[in-house]
Amino acid sequence: MIKVFGLAKTWDFPDASPYVCKLVMWMRLAGLEYELSYVPWPEMLKRAPRKSVPWIEDADGTLVHDSQRAIDYLTQKYDIALDWHLTPRERAQMRAWQRLLEDHYYWAGLVQMRWVEDENWAKYKLELAAELPPSPEIDAFFQEIRDYLVGEFRGHAVGKMTVDEVRQVAREDLDALETWLGDSAFFMGSRPTSIDAMVYACLLQTLATPCTSPVVEYARGKTALNAYFARLRARYWR
Ligand SMILES: N[C@@H](CCC(=O)N[C@@H](CS)C(=O)NCC(=O)O)C(=O)O
Numbered sequence: 001m002i003k004v005f006g007l008a009k010t011w012d013f014p015d016a017s018p019y020v021c022k023l024v025m026w027m028r029l030a031g032l033e034y035e036l037s038y039v040p041w042p043e044m045l046k047r048a049p050r051k052s053v054p055w056i057e058d059a060d061g062t063l064v065h066d067s068q069r070a071i072d073y074l075t076q077k078y079d080i081a082l083d084w085h086l087t088p089r090e091r092a093q094m095r096a097w098q099r100l101l102e103d104h105y106y107w108a109g110l111v112q113m114r115w116v117e118d119e120n121w122a123k124y125k126l127e128l129a130a131e132l133p134p135s136p137e138i139d140a141f142f143q144e145i146r147d148y149l150v151g152e153f154r155g156h157a158v159g160k161m162t163v164d165e166v167r168q169v170a171r172e173d174l175d176a177l178e179t180w181l182g183d184s185a186f187f188m189g190s191r192p193t194s195i196d197a198m199v200y201a202c203l204l205q206t207l208a209t210p211c212t213s214p215v216v217e218y219a220r221g222k223t224a225l226n227a228y229f230a231r232l233r234a235r236y237w238r
Helices: 018-030 043-047 067-077 088-116 118-128 136-155 163-181 195-207 214-220 223-237
Strands: 002-006 034-038 055-057 063-065
Touching (some): 018 034, 055 067, 088 163, 088 195, 163 214, 195 223
16 A cells, blocks of 8 residues: 655645645546555654655655655556656646646745735644644744745745735636636546646645635636536545
């Protein structure tokens, strides 16, 4: 059995991290059996090979860190055919969408909302710390993690913008996703491919969040994205 390691079940998400949600959705798309285990903060920092989630442990003990490296490894090892039909140009498009979602939307759409905005951070922290005994040490630890994440956000290009500017670029990402998807059943056409895993993870953490944000409201108004999300959820998640 392949083991996937994440942080914590959060709200209606299999994990707090969209990268873990991506990996478990990919395992479902690929038809691979897996077991999801949680290694919450602060334990995660000691156990994760690169101090971040996800990582996997294959049946033979091989450890692979990073959602995409894990997907590439599993695709090769288990001969996964999800993307076989794609042309080199389509693979290049898929790579560009992956980068938009992971290196831009993650920060603009999700990190600002959950880690930077005070009201949403209060909700998120309660969820992240739900399994831990409340104590001043735990509070101090989460303050440290928040400072670290907000520092990373500020060091990233979008973190130099105002709150409203960041929301605007997140909305632009959603516009691009909606336009690209159009009336396709899946993100690259009529069949599921690897990129559906990250599109699904980002939509899950945007549409199904209890956080309040104009970006969430905007996403909930996107017809094609909502229909796509509901379709994937019904087919692969329930
Ligand atoms: N490129 C990595 C990104 C992983 C990542 O940023 N994980 C976050 C959670 S969403 C994390 O573990 N952050 C902890 C940290 O940066 O200390 C992947 O695809 O796995």
